[in-house]
Amino acid sequence: MVLMNAPLVLGIETSCDETGIGIVRGRQLLSNTIASSMDEHARYGGVVPEVAARAHLEALQPSIDAALAEAGVTLDEIDAVAVTSGPGLAGALMVGVGAAKGLAVALDKPLYAVNHLVGHIAADILDAEAGELEYPTVALLVSGGHTSLLLVRDLTSDVELLGETMDDAAGEAFDKVARLLKLPYPGGPEIDRAAASGDPTAIRFPRGLSRASDMASHRYDFSFSGLKTAVARWVEQHEAAGQPVPVADVAASFREAVVDVLVTKALDACERYGVPRLLLGGGVIANKRLRDVATERAAAAGVAVRIPPLRLCTDNGAMIAALAAELIVSGSRPSTLAFGADSTLPVTEIQVAEDPDATAPGRIATRVAS
Amino acid sequence: MIIGIDTSLGTAVAAIARDGEVLADEQSANALGHAEVIGDLLRRASRAAPTPTHVAIGMGPGPFTGLRVGIATARAFALGCGIPVVPVPSHDGVALGILLSDALTGTETPRFAVVTDARRREFAYSVYDGIDDDGLPIRILDATLSPRDDLDARLAEAGAVRYDATSVSAAMVALAAARALDAGRELAGSEPLYLRSPDVVAAHAPKRVSA
Ligand SMILES: [Zn+2]
Numbered sequence: 001m002v003l004m005n006a007p008l009v010l011g012i013e014t015s016c017d018e019t020g021i022g023i024v025r026g027r028q029l030l031s032n033t034i035a036s037s038m039d040e041h042a043r044y045g046g047v048v049p050e051v052a053a054r055a056h057l058e059a060l061q062p063s064i065d066a067a068l069a070e071a072g073v074t075l076d077e078i079d080a081v082a083v084t085s086g087p088g089l090a091g092a093l094m095v096g097v098g099a100a101k102g103l104a105v106a107l108d109k110p111l112y113a114v115n116h117l118v119g120h121i122a123a124d125i126l127d128a129e130a131g132e133l134e135y136p137t138v139a140l141l142v143s144g145g146h147t148s149l150l151l152v153r154d155l156t157s158d159v160e161l162l163g164e165t166m167d168d169a170a171g172e173a174f175d176k177v178a179r180l181l182k183l184p185y186p187g188g189p190e191i192d193r194a195a196a197s198g199d200p201t202a203i204r205f206p207r208g209l210s211r212a213s214d215m216a217s218h219r220y221d222f223s224f225s226g227l228k229t230a231v232a233r234w235v236e237q238h239e240a241a242g243q244p245v246p247v248a249d250v251a252a253s254f255r256e257a258v259v260d261v262l263v264t265k266a267l268d269a270c271e272r273y274g275v276p277r278l279l280l281g282g283g284v285i286a287n288k289r290l291r292d293v294a295t296e297r298a299a300a301a302g303v304a305v306r307i308p309p310l311r312l313c314t315d316n317g318a319m320i321a322a323l324a325a326e327l328i329v330s331g332s333r334p335s336t337l338a339f340g341a342d343s344t345l346p347v348t349e350i351q352v353a354e355d356p357d358a359t360a361p362g363r364i365a366t367r368v369a370s
Numbered sequence: 371m372i373i374g375i376d377t378s379l380g381t382a383v384a385a386i387a388r389d390g391e392v393l394a395d396e397q398s399a400n401a402l403g404h405a406e407v408i409g410d411l412l413r414r415a416s417r418a419a420p421t422p423t424h425v426a427i428g429m430g431p432g433p434f435t436g437l438r439v440g441i442a443t444a445r446a447f448a449l450g451c452g453i454p455v456v457p458v459p460s461h462d463g464v465a466l467g468i469l470l471s472d473a474l475t476g477t478e479t480p481r482f483a484v485v486t487d488a489r490r491r492e493f494a495y496s497v498y499d500g501i502d503d504d505g506l507p508i509r510i511l512d513a514t515l516s517p518r519d520d521l522d523a524r525l526a527e528a529g530a531v532r533y534d535a536t537s538v539s540a541a542m543v544a545l546a547a548a549r550a551l552d553a554g555r556e557l558a559g560s561e562p563l564y565l566r567s568p569d570v571v572a573a574h575a576p577k578r579v580s581a
Contacts, residue, residue, distance in 0.1 A: 044570050048568060048570045050434065050568035050569060050570070051568045051570060053434070053435065053438060054434075054438075054562075054564075054568065056442075057438050057441060057442055057562070060442060060445065060446065061445050061446070061449055064446070064449060065449075075449070075450055075452075090435070091434070091435040091438070093405075094404070094405045094435060094438065094439050094442075095438050095439070095442045096442075097405045097439070098404075098405055098408060098438070098439040098440070098441075098442035098443035098446070099442040099443065099445070099446035100446070101405075101408060101409035101412065101443055101446075102408075102412065102442065102443035102444060102445065102446030102447035102448075102449075102450065103446040103447065103449065103450045104409070104450075105409060105412045105413045105416055105447060105450070106416070106446070106447045106448075106449070106450025106451045107450045111409075176576070179576050180576050229579050232576060232578075232579040232580075233579050233580050236578060236579065236580045237580065240580070337409030337410045337413060338406055338407070338409065338410060339405075339406065340403065340405040340406040341405055
């Protein structure tokens with residue numbers, strides 16, 4: 001088997017509520033097909049794992065067909081299959097894992113089981129407009145499912161977790177506060193809309209894990225449940241006093257607290273590790289206020305910010321394929337077929353179940369090329 | 371050649387020739403771990419049947435998470451091979467096995483119910499009565515849920531002997547598919563036999579946090 005230096009990889013991502021199929025040739029994005037079950041979760045106010053898993057099963061095959069059509073390739077041209085092994089919702093992940101194994105066995109092609117969070121970083125290398133990703137970089141990943149601060153020394157071999165949320169993910173906090181304010185799901189865009197006419201300094205909501213006493217053990221960790229409770233208490237007190245709740249001010253002040261703590265901790269990490277680069281990823285990056293504050297404060301701190309296009313920031317299969325393509329080129333062997341879904345996969349496990357007995361397709365490519 | 375995959379009760383992958391000869395019959399009795407084992411089982415089965423024409427899928431009923439692993443794997447495998455899937459109710463596979471083994475020993479098979487655990491203090495059961503001219507079990511009651519305590523009374527009323535299935539043979543699922551194909555019949559729709567809506571509650575008003 002001889003592969004090109006830029007392997008054609010089909011990636012499958014089903015860790016939450018997006019069924020993502022991506023096709024890349026090395027760092028070139030050929031298709032990024034996403035089917036979302038978000039509308040089905042709206043009336044429950046959050047992602048319902050069983051609803052998400054059922055939707056993945058139904059969306060997978062049409063999504064694979066659509067991705068192949070968009071990329072203009074056929075399955076027999078694919079060099080490798082990639083899939084998210086974790087972290088994420090176990091039942092949802094398993095649908096993707098099953099499909100990836102079925103496809104890899106049928107095509108008799110190598111399978112790469114990879115880490116979802118590291119995939120978010122890999123999304124950046126598909127941005128043709130951006131220059132080469134430089135290392136090391138601090139990465140802030142914020143979505144409805146995760147809030148993580150990472151130090152990336154190398155995408156395929158060295159990713160360190162600096163901190164993560166101790167309770168709710170930032171996106172979850174947006175959803176919960178939206179409900180407190182009687183706004184629909186998903187909360188992010190709704191809070192944004194409400195906040196547009198509000199004063200972000202109207203109410204000083206707490207910044208979780210930001211006290212001096214937190215710096216020793218939780219310097220880069222996040223906590224949003226206290227913030228959510230503070231908002232709830234503030235709203236209840238106003239209602240109890242018979243005063244109208246100034247939704248715009250509450251939304252703007254809440255959003256400011258979230259954005260402030262995210263950006264402050266990310267830039268603190270840049271400074272402490274002497275890394276003048278910050279990569280943003282995850283669906284909450286769609287929040288314009290977060291992007292603006294991060295860009296502005298990073299510029300003041302002499303930190304360069306990278307933000308992949310939004311369709312690559314939300315959960316998608318292209319980032320999973322991109323990560324696998326990088327692994328292949330860097331000489332990684334395929335995964336065995338014996339891995340499962342790991343809902344709490346640590347970010348240090350970039351690839352899962354690498355098979356010590358397998359041949360690395362990237363190595364063959366290099367040898368043939370030289 | 372037909373590949374059969376069923377993960378409604380454990381994980382089973384088989385390959386049969388179109389005439390029913392079993393080429394591979396791979397199982398893992400582990401009630402969990404479907405995602406972990408299915409790839410290797412499928413690879414062994416597909417090596418025994420290198421030119422499959424169809425993929426038979428056990429559509430349940432069964433615990434949802436595991437059931438979906440088999441269906442997802444089967445559909446993607448079929449897509450990769452460019453061949454169609456044939457959905458089969460998993461209980462039909464069990465029923466066919468019972469009927470064939472009785473036929474071998476010349477035993478008359480009474481009307482019977484295939485019973486599997488449906489969790490939440492319920493069973494799933496389907497009732498069968500004999501085998502038809504196509505060689506397929508005659509299903510007189512499609513898979514249905516019953517509270518555990520009510521099942522025996524229901525089966526007594528239906529005049530069906532209870533058969534608690536402890537595994538589903540993927541070879542029997544594949545054989546049922548082969549016979550259905552020969553007869554030009556469909557045994558199941560393309561949707562999994564969940565029998566139950568997702569367990570969800572509509573968003574309630576937020577809890578008060580102030581005393
Ligand atoms: Zn994500």
